[in-house]
Amino acid sequence: MTENAYANALRQYDTAVSYLDINPGLVAYMRMPKRELTVNFPVEMDNDSVRVFTGYRVHHNTALGPTKGGIRYHPSVELDEVRALAMWMTWKCAVVGLPYGGAKGGVICDPKTLSLRELENLTRRYATEISVLMNPQGDIPAPDLGTGEREMAWIMDTYSMHLGYSVPAVVTGKPLAIGGSLGRSEATGRGVMVTTIEALKHQRLAVEGARVVVQGFGKVGAPAAYLTEERGAKIIAVSDVQGGIYNAKGLNTRSVLAYAAAHGTIAGYPEAEPISNAALLELNCEVLMPCAMENQITGANAARVRAKIIAEGANGPLTPEADEILRRNGVFIIPDILCNAGGVTVSYFEWVQDLQSFFWGEEEINERLRRIMVRSFNQVLRVADDKKVEMRTAAQIYAIQRVAEAMQIRGIYP
């Protein structure tokens, strides 16, 4: 994450609110987090020493409902970054119409250097420390960088132990066996695919044979690639951190996935030529899906991007400078808060299923997700047309409007 993530989040917010007629007091209120918690806590390490860790949980806004947002384990976690991510979560949930506000949490640590026992101790203690804010009615965490199903299971168990009964709805992204949802693992990539198909239609480009390039073949990029291929597009290049592969005739992405599972990387996949990550971003194609990490397209390479559509599977893959250049060059951008919102949408489904103790089939989940993504894409498009702005600002405008409306209707307490 950039050092100035929070400055970016605020800059985007200021741009979007300038198109809206909202009470200045509410504008000021939405500009800041509702509450922030810093926790310093001890963890017993394998060598019997005690190490103090610092973690955060930030709630940005609760006008639309309880807060939702991931927990990140990374050495570079800092409060400003958590604030930015919490704010983006508010907009992301609002843009797809979920009854949630935004939150984010994190612990400053390098999980790769911790043993399994240390990680479990850290997670259970952090969960306990933030349980003053976390509960199924108020704040529902999820995985983010450095955390996954295993950590969510520990958090669910810790919270449940304190209460004396199982509370699966306290966290999402859990394993299926303890209340996770079908379709969650593919959900973000599926949303990227759905919004990409809508964007191709809007740009009057055929889906059949459309050339698609995917940077990052992970939890988001791989499903985005094979699901888009299944709709008739041609995936001409994909990459991971070790490098990329290119085949002008189109890759068989399921076979690439099997190769990656066997070799730990896609590099060396036989039916393709190698390509560098830098060159991959500049390939001539209809759709570029940056699904790896932030700041991949910058002022330095944006002018060489030849894609007609960019689908932001990753969070913040374009810098503001790149955004400006691409906009001038007429590239249609599906912004991250819309494009990758499929993940939080199926997290919402997981929470609903847990609260009802009634689980849905995968087809039903995928269809509900598709409908939400199509509807949201078109709503944002309408705002873009209406206000004559690009999709990123339109998505923010639409989201801010929904949050502001909820606050106005609810009124200021007392």
Ligand code: NAD
């Ligand atoms: P992941 O770790 O599963 O996959 C990331 C992929 O990117 C890996 O294949 C990795 O090798 C590759 N990669 C890393 N650095 C790269 C580089 N410099 N060049 C090319 N490839 C590189 O992570 P993920 O969960 O797929 O997340 C990817 C992005 O999507 C992140 O920005 C994340 O915040 C965002 N996101 C994820 C989800 C989700 O549900 N997982 C939801 C919303 C947003």
